[in-house]
Amino acid sequence: MIHAADIDKAVERLANTKFLLVLTGAGISHESGIPTFRGNDGLWQNYRAEELATPWAFERDPVTVWKWYDWRRGIIGKAEPNPGHHAIKELEDIFENFLLITQNVDGLHGRTGVTRMVEIHGNLWRVRCVREGKTSMLMEVPLSSIPPRCECGEMLRPDVVWFGESLPTQALEQAFKALEMCDTLMVVGTSGVVYPVASFPETVKSNGGFVIEINTEATPISNIADVSLYGKSGDILPALVNALGV
Numbered sequence: 001m002i003h004a005a006d007i008d009k010a011v012e013r014l015a016n017t018k019f020l021l022v023l024t025g026a027g028i029s030h031e032s033g034i035p036t037f038r039g040n041d042g043l044w045q046n047y048r049a050e051e052l053a054t055p056w057a058f059e060r061d062p063v064t065v066w067k068w069y070d071w072r073r074g075i076i077g078k079a080e081p082n083p084g085h086h087a088i089k090e091l092e093d094i095f096e097n098f099l100l101i102t103q104n105v106d107g108l109h110g111r112t113g114v115t116r117m118v119e120i121h122g123n124l125w126r127v128r129c130v131r132e133g134k135t136s137m138l139m140e141v142p143l144s145s146i147p148p149r150c151e152c153g154e155m156l157r158p159d160v161v162w163f164g165e166s167l168p169t170q171a172l173e174q175a176f177k178a179l180e181m182c183d184t185l186m187v188v189g190t191s192g193v194v195y196p197v198a199s200f201p202e203t204v205k206s207n208g209g210f211v212i213e214i215n216t217e218a219t220p221i222s223n224i225a226d227v228s229l230y231g232k233s234g235d236i237l238p239a240l241v242n243a244l245g246v
């Protein structure tokens with residue numbers, strides 16, 4: 001149950017925010033029918049992301065890793081952005097200084113037209129040649145050949161950041177700059193356990209920023225958030241946009 005006082009506190013802060021930074025995780029796509037990673041439906045076809053989303057799993061068994069991504073792309077390919085995704089696009093239109101950092105690789109934010117966005121863990125519709133490093137979009141669902149191959153003959157991999165891999169330098173630089181510049185960070189639908197992104201709310205707090213959390217349950221971020229709004233992001237985000245009334 002969300003207390004009206006908490007909503008008022010969040011709206012009051014947003015109305016006085018100069019630079020809004022939004023950070024999203026798998027929870028914002030949950031109402032689009034996409035399983036999360038750690039919730040009670042957080043099994044991806046009996047696998048945990050930590051088991052297969054790694055360079056070692058891909059090296060050992062690229063076919064199984066690709067079958068897992070092909071299965072996920074099948075689910076995501078049928079999904080639509082939900083009111084939570086669209087509300088974030090509206091926030092981008094309201095705030096002159098705005099950035100969205102998403103950990104999600106499903107591409108749903110991009111389908112709302114949001115432009116000032118960093119897909120900090122990559123995008124599972126983009127593939128990368130393991131030899132040349134060249135990237136391209138591969139929208140085919142289901143894949144006609146597994147593993148998919150580059151014209152050069154080498155295997156293609158999903159252009160996402162796996163566990164044990166460093167985040168793209170440019171994305172990280174953009175994120176660190178926004179962490180310094182923002183006065184309000186709104187964290188939506190993340191369990192706050194995957195680093196280095198999990199450290200972002202703490203960074204904003206230590207810079208004197210204000211942290212708003214939106215989640216269906218308490219997380220480690222709840223301990224440092226200035227206000228936590230517990231409920232579905234597809235309900236809360238549109239309510240906040242309406243309350244801003246701009």
Ligand code: BV8
Pocket residue numbers: 024025026027028030031036037038039042049050053103104105121160161162163164165166167188189190191192193194195196214215216217219231232233234
């Ligand atoms: C790295 C792409 C340097 C692939 C993903 C300390 C510092 C640095 C690294 C580490 C460290 N400690 C450990 C590490 C290693 C590791 C890590 O963090 N491990 C964790 C498990 C402890 N980090 C890394 O490896 C990172 N690399 O740091 O490089 C380095 C290099 C070598 C060695 C060491 C360091 C790379 C991490 C990126 C991994 N890639 N995804 C793919 O998806 O296929 S991570 C994956 O988890 C997704 O990106 C996902 O977005 C992300 C985080 O999960 P969440 O989004 O939070 O999803 P989750 O299910 O957990 O939570 C959903 C939440 O939504 C819940 O709270 C739920 O209550 C809520 N919810 C549900 N429904 C709703 C809702 N909320 C609102 N409304 C709803 N309707």
